[in-house]
Amino acid sequence: MSKTVKLNELRDEIGDIDYPVSRDAASKETSGVTLRYADGEEPLADVIRRSNETEFGSVDDLEAEVYSNLPTEAVGEPGQSEGEE
Template sequence: MTEDVKLSRVESRLRELSYPISRSEAAAECSDVELQLADGEANLGAVIADTGSESFDGPNELYEEVQNALPIEALGEPGQSDGDA
C-alpha cells in the first residue's frame, strides 16, 4: 500500500529508518512512499536512489540529500508555504 507524505512531513518519515543506512536500503525502505510536491508527486525511494551519497549516518543527512535531489519547482514558489507547516 502506498503511503502519501507531504514534503513538509518527509523528515519525520525519514526518522523512522534505522541508521546508518545505505542508499539502496533507504531507497527500498521508502519505495512505497509518494511525496506530495508543489508540482505533483515523486516516489521517495526513487528520489533517494538518485542521491549522491552511498550511505547516511542519520535522518538529517538523508533529508538534505533528498532536498538536493528534488528540482526547485518541487518546493513551490519562493517564500510560499504549503499552509500546514
C-alpha cells in the same frame, strides 16, 4: 502499503529508519512513499536513488540529501508565478 506525504512530513517518514543506512536500503525502506510536490508527485525512493551518497549516517543526512535532489517543481505553490507577467 503506499502513502503520499508532503515535504514538511518527510522527516517523520524517514525518522524510523535505522541509521546508518545505505542508499539502496533507504530506497527500499521508502518504496511505498510518494512525495507530493507543489506541482506534482514522485516516489521518494526515486529521489533517494538519484543521490551520489552511498550511505546516510543520520536522519539529518538523508533529509538534506533528499532536499538537494528535488526537482524544481517541488517547491513553491502550484501555478506560482516566477515574477513573469
